[in-house]
Amino acid sequence: MSPAFPIILAFGLGLIGWLAARARARTFRSAVRAGGARRMHSLPSYHGWFVALAIMAPALLFAAVWSSVTPGMAEADALKSPAAAQLPVFGFQRDSILAEARNLASSPDAAAFNPIARQIAAPMRAAHKFYGSIGLVATLLIGFAAGALAFLRLRPDFTARTQVERAIMVGLLLASLIAVLTTLGILASLVFETTRFFSMVSPGDFLLGTHWGPDPMATPGANVGVDYGAIPLFWGTIYIGAVIAMIVAIPLGLMSAIYLTQYASAGVRRWMKPILEILAGVPTVVYGYFAALTVAPAVRDAAQAIGISSASSESAMAAGLVMGVMIIPFVSSMADDSIAAVPQAMRDGSLAMGATTSETIRRVLIPAALPGIVAGVMLAVSRAIGETMIVVMAAGAAARLTANPFESMTTVTFQIVAMLTGEGSFDHPATLSAFALGFVLFLVTLALNYIALRVVKRFREAYE
Amino acid sequence: MSEPSTPISASQAKDPRFAARLKKRYTSERRFRLLGLGAVVFSALVLAFLIVTMTSNAIGGFKRAELRFPVDFAGAALTLDAGQLAAPDARDKLKTAGLADVIVIAGTKSAGALAASEISDSAWGEVADRLIGDPDLLKSSLEVSVPVTNDLAAALRGEGPEKLRPLAASLAREGKLVSRFDPGFLSRSDATDPQAVGIWGALKGSILTMAVTLLLAFPIGVLSALYLEEYAPRSRWTDLIEVSINNLAAVPSIIFGLLGLSVFLWIFPNYRSAPLIGGMTLALMTMPVIVISGRNAIKSVPPSIRDGALAVGASRVQTVFHHVLPLAMPGILTGTIIGMARALGETAPLLMIGMRAFVATPPDGFTSPSSALPVQIFLWSDEVSRGFVERTSAAIIVLLAFLLALNGLAIYLRNKFETRW
Numbered sequence: 091m092s093p094a095f096p097i098i099l100a101f102g103l104g105l106i107g108w109l110a111a112r113a114r115a116r117t118f119r120s121a122v123r124a125g126g127a128r129r130m131h132s133l134p135s136y137h138g139w140f141v142a143l144a145i146m147a148p149a150l151l152f153a154a155v156w157s158s159v160t161p162g163m164a165e166a167d168a169l170k171s172p173a174a175a176q177l178p179v180f181g182f183q184r185d186s187i188l189a190e191a192r193n194l195a196s197s198p199d200a201a202a203f204n205p206i207a208r209q210i211a212a213p214m215r216a217a218h219k220f221y222g223s224i225g226l227v228a229t230l231l232i233g234f235a236a237g238a239l240a241f242l243r244l245r246p247d248f249t250a251r252t253q254v255e256r257a258i259m260v261g262l263l264l265a266s267l268i269a270v271l272t273t274l275g276i277l278a279s280l281v282f283e284t285t286r287f288f289s290m291v292s293p294g295d296f297l298l299g300t301h302w303g304p305d306p307m308a309t310p311g312a313n314v315g316v317d318y319g320a321i322p323l324f325w326g327t328i329y330i331g332a333v334i335a336m337i338v339a340i341p342l343g344l345m346s347a348i349y350l351t352q353y354a355s356a357g358v359r360r361w362m363k364p365i366l367e368i369l370a371g372v373p374t375v376v377y378g379y380f381a382a383l384t385v386a387p388a389v390r391d392a393a394q395a396i397g398i399s400s401a402s403s404e405s406a407m408a409a410g411l412v413m414g415v416m417i418i419p420f421v422s423s424m425a426d427d428s429i430a431a432v433p434q435a436m437r438d439g440s441l442a443m444g445a446t447t448s449e450t451i452r453r454v455l456i457p458a459a460l461p462g463i464v465a466g467v468m469l470a471v472s473r474a475i476g477e478t479m480i481v482v483m484a485a486g487a488a489a490r491l492t493a494n495p496f497e498s499m500t501t502v503t504f505q506i507v508a509m510l511t512g513e514g515s516f517d518h519p520a521t522l523s524a525f526a527l528g529f530v531l532f533l534v535t536l537a538l539n540y541i542a543l544r545v546v547k548r549f550r551e552a553y554e
Numbered sequence: 555m556s557e558p559s560t561p562i563s564a565s566q567a568k569d570p571r572f573a574a575r576l577k578k579r580y581t582s583e584r585r586f587r588l589l590g591l592g593a594v595v596f597s598a599l600v601l602a603f604l605i606v607t608m609t610s611n612a613i614g615g616f617k618r619a620e621l622r623f624p625v626d627f628a629g630a631a632l633t634l635d636a637g638q639l640a641a642p643d644a645r646d647k648l649k650t651a652g653l654a655d656v657i658v659i660a661g662t663k664s665a666g667a668l669a670a671s672e673i674s675d676s677a678w679g680e681v682a683d684r685l686i687g688d689p690d691l692l693k694s695s696l697e698v699s700v701p702v703t704n705d706l707a708a709a710l711r712g713e714g715p716e717k718l719r720p721l722a723a724s725l726a727r728e729g730k731l732v733s734r735f736d737p738g739f740l741s742r743s744d745a746t747d748p749q750a751v752g753i754w755g756a757l758k759g760s761i762l763t764m765a766v767t768l769l770l771a772f773p774i775g776v777l778s779a780l781y782l783e784e785y786a787p788r789s790r791w792t793d794l795i796e797v798s799i800n801n802l803a804a805v806p807s808i809i810f811g812l813l814g815l816s817v818f819l820w821i822f823p824n825y826r827s828a829p830l831i832g833g834m835t836l837a838l839m840t841m842p843v844i845v846i847s848g849r850n851a852i853k854s855v856p857p858s859i860r861d862g863a864l865a866v867g868a869s870r871v872q873t874v875f876h877h878v879l880p881l882a883m884p885g886i887l888t889g890t891i892i893g894m895a896r897a898l899g900e901t902a903p904l905l906m907i908g909m910r911a912f913v914a915t916p917p918d919g920f921t922s923p924s925s926a927l928p929v930q931i932f933l934w935s936d937e938v939s940r941g942f943v944e945r946t947s948a949a950i951i952v953l954l955a956f957l958l959a960l961n962g963l964a965i966y967l968r969n970k971f972e973t974r975w
Contacts, residue, residue: 161824189824192824251869255869255870255871258871258875259785259871261777262777262778262780262781262785263781265773265774265777265778265781266777266778266781266782266786266795267795268774268778268841269778269795269798269799269802269841269842269845270794270795270798272798272802272813272838272841273798273801273802275813275817276805276809276810276812276813279812279813279816279817280809280812282816283816341593342593342596342597343593344593345589345590345592345593345594346590346593346594346597348590349587349590349591349593349594350594352590353587353590353591354594362594362598365597365598365601366594366597368601368961369597369600369601371895371896371899371957371961372601372604372899372954372957373898373899373900373901373928373953373957374899374900374901374902375899375901375928375931375932375935376604376608376899376931376950376953376954378932378935379931379935379946379947379950380604380607380608382935383607383611383935383943384607415597415600418597419597446579446580446582446583447583447587448582448583448586448587449579449583451586452586469804472804472806473806475806476805476806476807476808476809477806478806478807478808478901478902479901479902479932482902482932483932483935503806503808503902506808506812506906507808507902507905507906510812510815510906511905511906511910524812525812525816528808528809528812531806531808531809532805532806532809535804535805535806536801536804536805539800539801539804543800
């Protein structure tokens, strides 16, 4: 029994309700036209929607809840069957056998390597069928009862439109609450796992330690904190994202914005702006591959040519350079906005005094737009430190505290990926450390964005 | 820009120091302008270099090395008649009938034992498909072109094991070993041998993931945008919703991966690396983009439209759903497509929720394990073999083509339907 059946059934009932209610409302309307009855409050289709919504809301809610609890109930029933006694009591093997049984229960010709799985699958399938039919019947009953109640309320003067519009408003509010729920979900999951991590490793060791070398496979000993010093990761993140990338992105982005807004002819602008947009639209995994395949070897060879023998093929420099190129369009569009916000009168005044265009830009426009540009750079930094794929593919795994950009360095995002894509258990501090790192990253990007948006807002107000 | 023209007295203008200063200022003006042009040209050059590098590598990735030789099915001892090929398990029958050996024997006859031993293990399947398509071939001789192993393919390029290089060179001279365009790259799935890999499994995974993302993010995003722009009262709740949406738009994508890992996989532990979970995670990431662009589109519909509708007696819901929303739709769709393009290229959150497993068959539904196009690129990029480098670039070109198509659609919609009020 597919879990989609009750949902299809709910929609079908809704359609029937819609048609029936509309037909009923039409008879009201012809009565009104014939004279005698009072004036209709709502159009017939609103009566239809009222009944359809009254049917589908409870039926869909029930179908969703039912289809999410039944697999657990079917499994519990199957575990009571005699075959389940042969199962290992707990552990990885038990999980894999149960997974096979679940597979078999949903598609009988799936492959199964364990004979016990086949034995458990039979009662499980029966339970699925049983609960599935109950769900179907219950959906039908609920939908029918709700529909009948709603249908009986229909009168010529029934305020169907008001009711439907109230339901629409509730739907709109619920949709916009999803954003709040997502934010809360992010905060809750990060805080929860981070607290678990800090119950094993002290926050002091984590935030101030200088050695990072977790081993997801080793049993955590008493002195686990020494391996979880995140300072090298913070350093690598800042060095790649806020130093090297910004050395590339700020001058190039700013100069591109200045050229495109102050100098370029309309024709040049029409061609160059989309090119910058394309640069911003290239997926980060492509930049990462470009960094690893082309830029990193070139950087290494160049470094070795000028006598830096420690240059590695995975270097902070390669990742930072490519990340900088990725950020150029972002800086450029932020600078563009803030320069455009400077009042025209200031520019005209400077030009009228005899300053050249570049003098006007350097002495008047940029100082006036500086708060906006700084805010743009902060947003760019927050994007750069949260960037994952480029550093995963080009920066390397070694946590080092070094200022040599030609050595490999690791970042917060790299370690999050490394810690969570292994086979580590969810109770191990190495796995949990990824959430602590994510929490730090979340807070830092949030702070950067908050400050930047405040600055931009105040700056806009100053010129309005 | 017009030259500055300040009134200057004649004696000042004749002063040579003045002329020198002016010349210096004009030089610095030109220098500044060139710097600006340089910055723009640099960005364009990087983009061009990136695309040229990827394309030149990708040309090899769309090809594969194939060995060409005739197979005489009539003479071979295939214990099978044409009727059995109509059965659904014809592939298995051909396998048990020893099709693979027939191919290797024919290959040995034509190109020698060493070359025949380098025929790819998957070669018999392609021949089997041809036989099933046309059972009459069993009675005749057929010129087949089958993939070879990665080693021989590398030798054809002048790399790989030393002992195969002379063989590859001589076979290539005779025209028996050729590097041919490989349409199967778009219809096969992941494999361990770069000669046998394809992109279809990952592409299908991406399409399913994007479908889930669109189905969730579009309605939620549009409804939120309508609520915030048209109905929301000025209150603390509304402020909270607005702050959340603006923050979500700036949260690094990997954080959404952490959310998907700890919340969605906790609720649905059986759907690890399924398009359903990937789509839900990406939907949360795409939704704020749709809300922000949707609000801008709704804001740009002039108030006179609303006033007109309200004046003839429409309710506030009717005004918005019958008049404002249709007029804002092109702008909303443009924003949605741009958000979807970003989600299509996103890798990090999908890695977090486990879509990095080796999946050799295309997903057959929203809940079966799957890969995604950008993740496939990431996985292949870890492989050292030269064959995979080319295949990775080819996959990147496929991804970029999809993104270009999406962005082109967005630009087309913007130009065609955008109304300036």
